[in-house]
Amino acid sequence: MTEESTVKNMKPTLMLIVDFVLFFIFPLVFWELCREVVGDYPAMILSTLPGILYGLYRFNDTGKLNYTGICVFLNLTAGLLVDLLSGSALQLLWNNVFYSAALLFIYSVSVAARKPLYLYFALDLMAMRGYDRKLTKELFFEKKTYKLF
Template sequence: MPKNIIIWDLICYIAFPLAIWNFGRDIVGDYYAMLISSLPGIIYTIVRFYLTKAINFFGVFMISTLIVGTLIDVLAGSAIQLLWNNVYYAYALGLLTLFSIVIKKPIFLYFFLDFAVMQGYDRQESKKLFYRPKIYFVFCMITIAFAFRDLLLATIRVWFIKEYGVEAFDQGILVRQALGWTISGICVFGYLKIIKLIKEYTKPSTLAEQ
């Protein structure tokens, strides 16, 4: 799956949801079409979770947000309320992400820490390294980018809902994925920067100076 992740993202997060929404709404109604259209993404996320075997902070965070997101959709009761619930949820996630920086536990740092442990590195030593000023700053910047994505998505959805009503659903799918890919690009850049800094910090000469 990793080699074809963009294709699978397109299929499960965009193609299937849009197809179900556009062809199913006349049959089951707007609200149920929205609920059903989320199933491919949910199933795909669970499969990715299983394949990475991420039973750690990253895995718990991913599954928790998936469960909460599904619950607020199911409990919405109507199509327009479902859209507004997604707005509130995106704002909440964005603020939670920013709060993780305030308490000096940037979410992206802990994601990266999980991946380092999965590669065989010691958690405590890696954590100590990640909190070095320059590396920690990059983690904070990437975490802010994640928060900005959620806050911007929520704001755009507000405009879509006020402008188009329930017709904003398919635009929301496209904007969400576009922002997701943009943030992924930022994460890749941040990852490369972090790797470079780690190499600098772990040079024998650097260690001797410290």
């Protein structure tokens, strides 16, 4: 019996829970517990590192990349760069407002180009749940279903 990677053997629900903890819960808990000790600015920067490291580990372990994984990784990396280049907590908050506006623009362009990003996120979720990716994509791009996106 050969040893297979841990991420490949994880059930989709467990992977979703781990993602939720590392990308959402941990940063919030770290922020609340450590900002008094290390300060606002370092706490904001340090809270993004586990998500980035886990994203790299998961990509390396599974060997495949999907739209959602690319977007999450790029979002975390860009967010970290915005944080690092800010210099202060107040400037960081303003830069995050500008970054959020840029993301809104990107999502709006994807909708205007008739390739909504959230359609691909839903496609990744359905593929992770075990549905055939090619068939699901065809169903999502049918006129009736596409209007929902």
